[in-house]
Amino acid sequence: MSSRATISDVARLAGVHKATASRALNPATSSRVKAATARRVQQAARQLGYTPNAVARSLRTSRSFTVGVLLPDLTNPLFPPIVRGIEEVLSVQGYTALLSNTDNDDDRERAQFQALVDRQVDGFIIATGLRRHPLLEGAFKAGVPVVLVNRGTDKPMFPLVSGDDATGVALAVDHLAELGHRAIAHLAGPPGLTTSLVRTRAFRQASQAHALPAELTPVVASAAYEEKAGARAAEELLDAHPEVTAIVAGNDLIALGALHALRARGLSCPQDVSVIGFNDMRFVDEFQPPLTSVRVPHQELGAEAARLLLEQLQSSPERSHSRRPIPKIVMLPVRLVVRGSTAAPRTRTS
């Protein structure tokens, strides 16, 4: 790496002091320098292929124009679109996203978080929220700028951007009820996450709204938002409640597990049991049968989270404790995408 040009090199070539060069090169301060000088400096910079050393700048300004992004599991197709939305907004403003996979591991998460803090990221967008989350409580007390995406915390500390989960679940139950289902189960996500809680509550409420008795609308929690865990939860459900004719899954991977569990015991979907997923992630339309699911605008979720964070960063660049905004919750609208995994129950409960 033939050593890079520094601002001193540029200044020397332009025949000015490096402070002047700095001013000329920074759009915010270039007006405070004679136009001719500015041009000369910029010309010199171009000639030398100068780009500022971001590390030195960060050290001096204690701003890095980077944002840490914590993701629970990049292999879940839910997250790549969120990342794309984040990057789309950040890059326009000159920010860079530093992505970090936690693999749902607390220790990894703590380590990654600290590594990013040590690198002086200006703030975080966090998709690994838990209802009780010591790391986030610490971040809150320390005044670290954070925006949560998709998953929140019990105690409202940071702004949250999520899909309108409650409405999504209601749409799912409505759809099934209209098809004539009365024994509808919910395969909930793991209990530690707000998404699970919100969706489960919404399920109970929607069931009541359709006057479905509690004994016909059981809820079984999956150990994780993953296919295997979903399959296990579905087994458990089918053992305990063979009467169900429809399943509202906590997310698409749980739904996929349910499809497998049904197939494994010779039940067919949607003829025997209808299944609805949540998120409408990529490839659910390729499933067998194509999965009816609640579409959440993930890219827009990411974009909105980035916007909120930038707002916060730009209003309090010094990370002052002053005027911490009341953490708002931004919910983006969802809609039900009906595909082949839902149909009228074989035998109407009369």
Add this chain to the structure above:
Amino acid sequence: MSSRATISDVARLAGVHKATASRALNPATSSRVKAATARRVQQAARQLGYTPNAVARSLRTSRSFTVGVLLPDLTNPLFPPIVRGIEEVLSVQGYTALLSNTDNDDDRERAQFQALVDRQVDGFIIATGLRRHPLLEGAFKAGVPVVLVNRGTDKPMFPLVSGDDATGVALAVDHLAELGHRAIAHLAGPPGLTTSLVRTRAFRQASQAHALPAELTPVVASAAYEEKAGARAAEELLDAHPEVTAIVAGNDLIALGALHALRARGLSCPQDVSVIGFNDMRFVDEFQPPLTSVRVPHQELGAEAARLLLEQLQSSPERSHSRRPIPKIVMLPVRLVVRGSTAAPRTRTS
């Protein structure tokens, strides 16, 4: 953000000079400090919750212990496992991966690359290789440490870690030939990528090895390694060569597009046309029909790429031009996973 403790704070609390504190805290130099002092310093650091400012350290040492990772498209399920493999290896050695999505856009790629260089990343793992790649040629001349993964360049400049594409394609053709197919087409990837070239060559060679005439083994290139482009290429193929009974696709997304194209014109897979994908990415087993595909060990690809890069970084920490290693190609073994998308042709060509 209640301002963090610096090494001076630690030194003051421990009653030593900050240089001593630095030595005590750094495992590599802690032996050059009296054991008792070292303990005192470490104790003080713990008490203050001190973690070193990575930015300051980078500026001083011109090493950041970060690695830039350039990805063409995070929403392609091929890449998340590669990322996981990379992070798995890097994190053990105290390195952090800075991921960057280029969306197959040259300008974005250049910008992201420069942003990472400006942040003083120690090297790059690049999955956006092109046969002719000005950016990489520039990086080569500049002596930037780079390892390529999956996709290479025509001119061998950097080490490359990839699956054994040639063998993979041969396995695919062998499988189809054994089933009795003689009119086998290849839906190649876009021509600018080495993967496309290698796989296409391997396809031609395997066809010859089975004594399949050239007119029965057409090759049509897809505009991109994506579903839509794959579907278009398949249309084109089926128009020009209605006689084909099997397709070897350049990757799984192209294969998926082919499945759609077949369905759109009332052909069924595998009864009318068999289809084989490449990569065996997540969810191909859910496709309709489940896709036969060549399994590439992506996580291991990423891990190996990270290992090669670390090797390089540790041998020439100063990024000296000295002793640039001959760029080796590491190929990891692949295997064919047979599923429902391949079967004997309906009518044997006699």
Add this chain to the structure above:
DNA sequence: GTGAAAGCGCTAACAT
């Protein structure tokens, strides 16, 4: 074995 001093590259007071 420890302290003093220098400096990585940059920007923001404070001059002039």
Add this chain to the structure above:
DNA sequence: ATGTTAGCGCTTTCAC
């Protein structure tokens, strides 16, 4: 409008 100076936090000579 530009130059001077200082210093972000750290590590690394160089002294002692």
